[in-house]
Amino acid sequence: MYQAFLLKYAEIGIKGKNRYKFENALCEQVRRHLERIDGSFRVVREQGRIFVEAEEDFDLEDAVEAMGRVFGVSSISPVTVIEDKEWDSLTKAVGDFVEEQYRDRTFSFKVKCRRSDKGYPYTSPEVCVEMGSYLLGRFPGLSVDVHSPDVFIWVEVREKAYVYSKVYRGAGGMPLGTNGKAMLLLSGGIDSPVAGYMIAKRGVFVDAVYFHAPPYTSERAKQKVVDLANQISRYTGPIRLHVVNFTEIQMYIYEQCPHEELTIIMRRYMMRIAQHIAEESGCLGLVTGESIGQVASQTMQSLAATNDVCELPVYRPLIAFDKQEIVDVAEKIGTYETSIQPYEDCCTIFVAKHPVTKPVLSVIRRSEEKLAEKIGDMVTEALETREIIEIDG
Amino acid sequence: MEAYFDNAATTSVFPEVGEIMRKVMEQDYGNPSSRHTKGMEAEQYLKKAAEILAGTLKCQPKEIIFTSGGTESNNLALLGAAAANPRAGKHIVTTRIEHPSVHEPLAYLEQQGYDVTYLPVDKNGRVKVRDVEDALRDDTVLVSVMYVNNEVGSVEPICEIGRMLRRKNEGVLFHVDAIQAYGKYKIQPKKLGVSLLSVSGHKIHAPKGTGFLYVADGVKIKPILFGGGQQGGVRSGTENVPGIAGLGEAARKIYQDLEQKREKLYSLKNQFIQAMQTLPGVTVNAVEGIALEETAPHIISVSFEGIKSEVMLHALAQEGVYVSSGSACSTHHPELSGTLKAIGVADSLLDSTLRFSMSFLTGQEQVQEAVAAVEKVLPVLRRFTKH
Numbered sequence A: 001m002y003q004a005f006l007l008k009y010a011e012i013g014i015k016g017k018n019r020y021k022f023e024n025a026l027c028e029q030v031r032r033h034l035e036r037i038d039g040s041f042r043v044v045r046e047q048g049r050i051f052v053e054a055e056e057d058f059d060l061e062d063a064v065e066a067m068g069r070v071f072g073v074s075s076i077s078p079v080t081v082i083e084d085k086e087w088d089s090l091t092k093a094v095g096d097f098v099e100e101q102y103r104d105r106t107f108s109f110k111v112k113c114r115r116s117d118k119g120y121p122y123t124s125p126e127v128c129v130e131m132g133s134y135l136l137g138r139f140p141g142l143s144v145d146v147h148s149p150d151v152f153i154w155v156e157v158r159e160k161a162y163v164y165s166k167v168y169r170g171a172g173g174m175p176l177g178t179n180g181k182a183m184l185l186l187s188g189g190i191d192s193p194v195a196g197y198m199i200a201k202r203g204v205f206v207d208a209v210y211f212h213a214p215p216y217t218s219e220r221a222k223q224k225v226v227d228l229a230n231q232i233s234r235y236t237g238p239i240r241l242h243v244v245n246f247t248e249i250q251m252y253i254y255e256q257c258p259h260e261e262l263t264i265i266m267r268r269y270m271m272r273i274a275q276h277i278a279e280e281s282g283c284l285g286l287v288t289g290e291s292i293g294q295v296a297s298q299t300m301q302s303l304a305a306t307n308d309v310c311e312l313p314v315y316r317p318l319i320a321f322d323k324q325e326i327v328d329v330a331e332k333i334g335t336y337e338t339s340i341q342p343y344e345d346c347c348t349i350f351v352a353k354h355p356v357t358k359p360v361l362s363v364i365r366r367s368e369e370k371l372a373e374k375i376g377d378m379v380t381e382a383l384e385t386r387e388i389i390e391i392d393g
Numbered sequence B: 001m002e003a004y005f006d007n008a009a010t011t012s013v014f015p016e017v018g019e020i021m022r023k024v025m026e027q028d029y030g031n032p033s034s035r036h037t038k039g040m041e042a043e044q045y046l047k048k049a050a051e052i053l054a055g056t057l058k059c060q061p062k063e064i065i066f067t068s069g070g071t072e073s074n075n076l077a078l079l080g081a082a083a084a085n086p087r088a089g090k091h092i093v094t095t096r097i098e099h100p101s102v103h104e105p106l107a108y109l110e111q112q113g114y115d116v117t118y119l120p121v122d123k124n125g126r127v128k129v130r131d132v133e134d135a136l137r138d139d140t141v142l143v144s145v146m147y148v149n150n151e152v153g154s155v156e157p158i159c160e161i162g163r164m165l166r167r168k169n170e171g172v173l174f175h176v177d178a179i180q181a182y183g184k185y186k187i188q189p190k191k192l193g194v195s196l197l198s199v200s201g202h203k204i205h206a207p208k209g210t211g212f213l214y215v216a217d218g219v220k221i222k223p224i225l226f227g228g229g230q231q232g233g234v235r236s237g238t239e240n241v242p243g244i245a246g247l248g249e250a251a252r253k254i255y256q257d258l259e260q261k262r263e264k265l266y267s268l269k270n271q272f273i274q275a276m277q278t279l280p281g282v283t284v285n286a287v288e289g290i291a292l293e294e295t296a297p298h299i300i301s302v303s304f305e306g307i308k309s310e311v312m313l314h315a316l317a318q319e320g321v322y323v324s325s326g327s328a329c330s331t332h333h334p335e336l337s338g339t340l341k342a343i344g345v346a347d348s349l350l351d352s353t354l355r356f357s358m359s360f361l362t363g364q365e366q367v368q369e370a371v372a373a374v375e376k377v378l379p380v381l382r383r384f385t386k387h
Helices: A016-035 A060-067 A087-101 A124-138 A191-201 A219-236 A247-256 A259-280 A300-307 A323-333 A361-369 A372-384 B015-026 B037-057 B070-084 B100-111 B129-135 B158-168 B241-254 B258-277 B309-318 B338-342 B364-383
Strands: A002-008 A041-046 A049-054 A075-082 A108-115 A151-157 A161-164 A181-185 A205-212 A239-245 A387-391 B064-067 B091-095 B115-119 B140-146 B173-177 B196-200 B211-215 B282-285 B299-304 B353-357
Touching: A002 A060, A002 A161, A016 A041, A016 A049, A016 A060, A049 A060, A060 A075, A075 A087, A087 A124, A087 A151, A087 A161, A108 A124, A124 A151, A181 A191, A181 A259, A191 A205, A191 A219, A191 A323, A205 A219, A205 A259, A219 A239, A219 A323, A219 A387, A239 A259, A239 A372, A247 A259, A247 A372, A259 A300, A259 A361, A259 A372, A300 A361, A361 A372, B015 B241, B037 B064, B037 B241, B064 B070, B070 B100, B070 B140, B070 B173, B070 B196, B070 B211, B091 B100, B100 B115, B100 B140, B115 B129, B129 B140, B129 B158, B140 B158, B158 B173, B258 B282, B258 B299, B258 B364, B309 B353, B309 B364
Parallel strands: A108 A151, A181 A205, A205 A239, B091 B115, B091 B140, B140 B173, B173 B196
Antiparallel strands: A002 A049, A002 A075, A041 A049, A075 A161, A151 A161, A239 A387, B064 B211, B196 B211, B282 B299, B299 B353
16 A cells, blocks of 8 residues: 555546647646655556656645646545555455544545446446445444535545545646746736736746836835745746836836826836737737726726737736735735735835826827837837846746 | 945944854854853853953943843843832833834833833934933833934933932932944943943944843843843843854954044044035934034934935935935835934925934945935936925
8 A cells, every 4th residue: 555646637638639738738747846845756647637656755735735736637636555456455455544544433425436447346336335334344433325425435446446535626727838828017016926826827837027116116126026926936837037127218208298197108118018028938928917997007998008009918817806806816825925015116106196097098199109209219228138037936 | 336324224244253253153162051161161252252341331241141132132121120120110211212122112011000201302312301300200110211312313311311310319220222322432331320231232243133231230130031041040041152252352343442433433424414414405313403422423314305215215225325214115104203203303204314324334435425326316316206
């Protein structure tokens, strides 16, 4: 007997001929996440699921947590592998398993069986019935309930036999690397890290861009963004973070354009710059943490005005989320505490008291004409002087 | 170029201090409580440091209790003195501009049933001796006044308060937070009538995590840390031998030619203030109508009209000039600086105030650099001020 894990996946089961690509990507991600914990594991594909066999001692909680972060995995079950599947030794091993897993053996249960070894002397229903009566005999406190048992005891008879009863929920989604790459506009706030997490959950690799405006934003604000990128990279894998110095552009806009349009025009330039970097990096879209109506710059009119400058598709995974729903995810993925550190908006100089909430595109475009003289050079300069930070993941 | 003007926050460690610490950590690493020779060697460092420190205060080595720094010294002084003198009364007198490591333990004592009087200060940040005297009651057990204020550099009338307390001869304990004053002034607690005096190491080029509390012979305090009974049971815990050795060395160095060094600092301070006062919309706090020598030599508080201190701070950092903001960003820290408020800085300037603080390592060039940096960033930032 030894320990292993059975990982199940939902969506990639239906991807036809590309299936092996998805399964390989998934195995690779499982390996990557397990590399970071103590122990040595073998990850193998087997008939529509993945087996992870532990080759030495490991911490169960760490392992479940690590695999729980892998997108594409729908559930994780620690299983006991029974090499000698001959009936008497199988029943004893399943009994030992129950004894080991459950201190309090007064629950109701149902045995479920899958049998791929068709030569096995018992059919699946027979295994269920016989195993059930063996367990009842060995543990008098147990009772059978075939409709809503407290515990399902799964017995699988393949080349070897497997028994498991606990099922942990996986991260869901699709394996990283199965859906290309996108450029995330990452700020120090609560929303954008969550947006990055959510897009990665659909199998998308993520790079990120952060707009830094020293001295109006501090080095600590930048460090906070690096910390956030590190935190989401536990899910998204390596992130290349582009830090763009936006001060000159921001000040130029401030001087040339109406103050109530500042935020919109700034965001339009952020989008333009992000798009430029995205195209250079082979990204297929931009990702933002915008959600309709959250702030003045996220009304539908404002979103349309910023969207206007983008040729790449802009993905907004949080578009219909309420703030609390976003906070819930941020807490789950561990970015919330970092996001609420107060370094970000210390400098509200560039936020107008009454920003436009219903910008008119033609008006905004006309205002931007006032920037014609220098803005091209400034954007080029910002692109050229950007700092690139590799986040390992 | 780098001009470090945040010495009231912390200082660099003197190279000699680093050397001696390294030696203690790598070679003479014994536990001073161990009976063997390694232990004795370590104990020698403690003795030597206590002697040096006692020498600077003209007191006895046994009156020095090593701590982990200013916060612990202040906590030990206030909580320890209160606990040791329960029958002497439950009233404490202090000022509105003390450091949080004094105000917070006092707030804790208030919860325990103590009554604390917080005295106001004038526009230059000084408490009136008369106010202290008037605040005294029959049940006053302790007076706690800082020597030098950390935010604006005001110097409190410690000598006069001590004299007044001695004249009244009522056995009221006198605690002085000397964290910003030690190493800048020759302080003789006995002469001043001070019973407890707090010192921090990292403000005088010793490492962080070091400091001491002077406890006058005969003054009883109770410990706030309990354990192996080191330092006569007043402060349990294996002594930070390398840190203490470093603290002794730093104190020895800093008190050499103190007068000359202080004069140099005053001349730098004077230069800096003069330069600031020529700039429009710039005010130097807590120096109005008094001689420069009545203020601390190393701290200068400056308000810049219309500019957020944090923005200015980052802009100066870009120029290689490191300072502190008089108060943090108001959106997230509603409690703006108590000291600035207490000395009557206008509300509009509370979030526009920076502290420039020097040490004996600060030179003329750095002052020029800092002035140049201010002159450079001021007009740029003013252009983008919200009106």
